[in-house]
Amino acid sequence: MSEVETIKAYPFLLNGEWQNTTSERTIEIESPSGAETPGAVQAMTESEVNAAISGANEAQKNWARKSFDERAQVLHSWADQLLLMKDEIAEAIMKEAGKGLSSAEKEVVRTADFIKYTAEEGKRLHGELINGGSFNAGSANKFALVNRNPIGVVLAISPFNYPVNLSAAKIAPALIGGNAVVFKPATQGAISGTLMIEALDKAGLPSGLVNLVTGKGAEIGDHLITHPLIDLINFTGGSQTGKSISQKASMVPLILELGGKDPAIVLEDADLDKAAADIASGGFSYSGQRCTAIKRVLVQDEKADELVAKIKEKMNGLKVGAPEDSADVTPLINSKAADYVTGLIDDAVEKGAEVASGNQREGNLIYPTLLDSVTKDMQIAWEEPFGPVIPVIRVESVDEAINIANESEYGLQASIFTKNMEQAIQIGNELEVGSVQINGKTERGPDHFPFLGVKSSGVGGQGIRKSIESMTREKVTVLNMTQG
Numbered sequence: 001m002s003e004v005e006t007i008k009a010y011p012f013l014l015n016g017e018w019q020n021t022t023s024e025r026t027i028e029i030e031s032p033s034g035a036e037t038p039g040a041v042q043a044m045t046e047s048e049v050n051a052a053i054s055g056a057n058e059a060q061k062n063w064a065r066k067s068f069d070e071r072a073q074v075l076h077s078w079a080d081q082l083l084l085m086k087d088e089i090a091e092a093i094m095k096e097a098g099k100g101l102s103s104a105e106k107e108v109v110r111t112a113d114f115i116k117y118t119a120e121e122g123k124r125l126h127g128e129l130i131n132g133g134s135f136n137a138g139s140a141n142k143f144a145l146v147n148r149n150p151i152g153v154v155l156a157i158s159p160f161n162y163p164v165n166l167s168a169a170k171i172a173p174a175l176i177g178g179n180a181v182v183f184k185p186a187t188q189g190a191i192s193g194t195l196m197i198e199a200l201d202k203a204g205l206p207s208g209l210v211n212l213v214t215g216k217g218a219e220i221g222d223h224l225i226t227h228p229l230i231d232l233i234n235f236t237g238g239s240q241t242g243k244s245i246s247q248k249a250s251m252v253p254l255i256l257e258l259g260g261k262d263p264a265i266v267l268e269d270a271d272l273d274k275a276a277a278d279i280a281s282g283g284f285s286y287s288g289q290r291c292t293a294i295k296r297v298l299v300q301d302e303k304a305d306e307l308v309a310k311i312k313e314k315m316n317g318l319k320v321g322a323p324e325d326s327a328d329v330t331p332l333i334n335s336k337a338a339d340y341v342t343g344l345i346d347d348a349v350e351k352g353a354e355v356a357s358g359n360q361r362e363g364n365l366i367y368p369t370l371l372d373s374v375t376k377d378m379q380i381a382w383e384e385p386f387g388p389v390i391p392v393i394r395v396e397s398v399d400e401a402i403n404i405a406n407e408s409e410y411g412l413q414a415s416i417f418t419k420n421m422e423q424a425i426q427i428g429n430e431l432e433v434g435s436v437q438i439n440g441k442t443e444r445g446p447d448h449f450p451f452l453g454v455k456s457s458g459v460g461g462q463g464i465r466k467s468i469e470s471m472t473r474e475k476v477t478v479l480n481m482t483q484g
């Protein structure tokens with residue numbers, strides 16, 4: 001038997017059947033650590049993709065007629081199945097995304113919680129009745145019944161960094177809202193994605209309601225996003241890909257969760273221990289491969305030396321190494337990503353940044369790196385590394401911090417560290433971001449909070465309730481009473 005034949009190739013779920021592609025082509029998943037491949041997935045053909053979309057379109061009609069309670073039962077059962085498969089799924093996340101094992105396990109548990117909350121939140125969804133007579137020229141005999149209806153087939157495209165959680169964060173709200181889903185996981189994330197769909201299948205998923213599409217985005221991506229039976233696209237990934245989707249997809253509602261350059265703004269009265277701890281964990285956990293990672297520090301000059309010293313101290317507590325050892329900082333997803341981060345560090349150092357800590361590399365593993373005295377002419381001041389490097393930019397005033405924060409093309413989240421709540425709220429109001437964290441690191445959760453980005457960070461809103469609302473649409477039925 002040749003080496004290729006021993007690699008496990010995972011099938012895809014198409015209209016209730018687990019299948020291999022007729023193309024006979026598979027894609028071997030890379031290991032970020034350079035270990036042996038965790039397996040392969042099918043490179044589906046365009047006609048298989050078409051069958052996935054039209055099957056979902058068919059299945060949706062029946063699902064839309066189900067009560068919220070019936071849909072919720074499937075979701076609850078899915079969450080239970082995921083927990084039963086926790087070890088297997090966490091191992092897949094660890095191997096293909098390079099995530100520390102304990103974080104991978106937490107991702108599965110967080111996902112089960114997410115799905116259960118979504119099931120219950122769906123049951124609480126309700127419409128409203130509007131009396132026409134409340135408008136000056138309206139009639140008291142006219143009423144609008146406003147209900148929320150499914151949109152149809154949702155195309156869910158998820159990223160490598162949370163291959164289970166960010167997939168379920170699209171699929172579960174879409175399903176409770178009465179939609180069908182065509183799910184395209186990131187290639188490095190497709191095994192975890194396949195296993196979570198196996199759990200959903202075991203939970204009693206109606207045939208075709210969620211179809212799994214695997215393959216290279218470069219080969220089938222455009223076909224998926226321009227298919228006429230796709231009614232909504234929900235994508236998480238890089239801003240460039242998000243922009244390209246928004247240009248190609250015509251007249252289809254979009255939810256895009258994209259990149260970020262979240263600043264931690266540290267004022268002179270801040271609790272520096274707390275700020276340093278949050279910056280170290282917010283910037284370096286999972287090697288900074290999170291859209292919400294802290295990606296720059298804007299600190300008032302007077303406190304910069306002290307803050308940098310404290311961040312360095314906190315960095316000593318980070319575990320650097322193998323995903324199997326549940327390290328915080330593990331090898332980046334691939335060598336291209338690691339080269340990009342190295343390039344940003346080199347550019348900053350060449351232009352005069354000081355390496356306060358780190359700047360060491362072994363394969364795709366980049367040690368947590370803190371760059372001090374970063375200036376606006378350096379790429380790292382503006383670009384999103386998606387890796388374990390934090391630039392510290394020293395500022396003279398609060399206004400300068402706000403200006404630099406807003407000069408970014410991104411607008412996901414921002415942290416403000418200060419004891420002055422009133423000033424924090426004022427600064428928060430000035431920041432062009434979706435969420436402001438006062439005295440806390442930037443992060444998406446808890447998952448029922450609204451989550452959105454502005455500018456290049458995204459379009460539309462998510463967070464459990466918001467996601468259900470974003471993937472349903474209002475339907476207005478007007479009652480014209482003949483008897484007043």
Ligand SMILES: O=C[C@H](O)COP(=O)(O)O
Nearest residue numbers: 161290291292443444445
């Ligand atoms: O990568 C983007 C994720 O939505 C970030 O989620 P997180 O803040 O829970 O790590």
